[in-house]
Amino acid sequence: MxxxxxxxxxxxxxxxxxxxxxxxxxxxxxxxxxxEAEGLVVSI
Numbered sequence: 001m002x003x004x005x006x007x008x009x010x011x012x013x014x015x016x017x018x019x020x021x022x023x024x025x026x027x028x029x030x031x032x033x034x035x036e037a038e039g040l041v042v043s044i
Contacts, residue, residue, distance in 0.1 A: 003030050004030075005030050005031070005034050006030070009028060009030060009034060010034065012026075012031065013031065013034050013035045013038055013040070016035070016040060017038055017040070021040065022040065022041060023040065023041045023042075023043065024040040024041070024042050024043070025042070025044075026042060026044060027044060032044055
């Protein structure tokens with residue numbers, strides 16, 4: 001069962017994608033899964 005993403009997490013990932021980032025740093029497990037699903041390399 002997946003946990004829904006919060007608006008702030010979605011906005012952070014969307015902003016990273018809009019800015020052309022290829023890497024993403026987060027300590028949030030749900031945000032990590034979302035960023036990876038969008039093709040970002042995630043450091044935790």
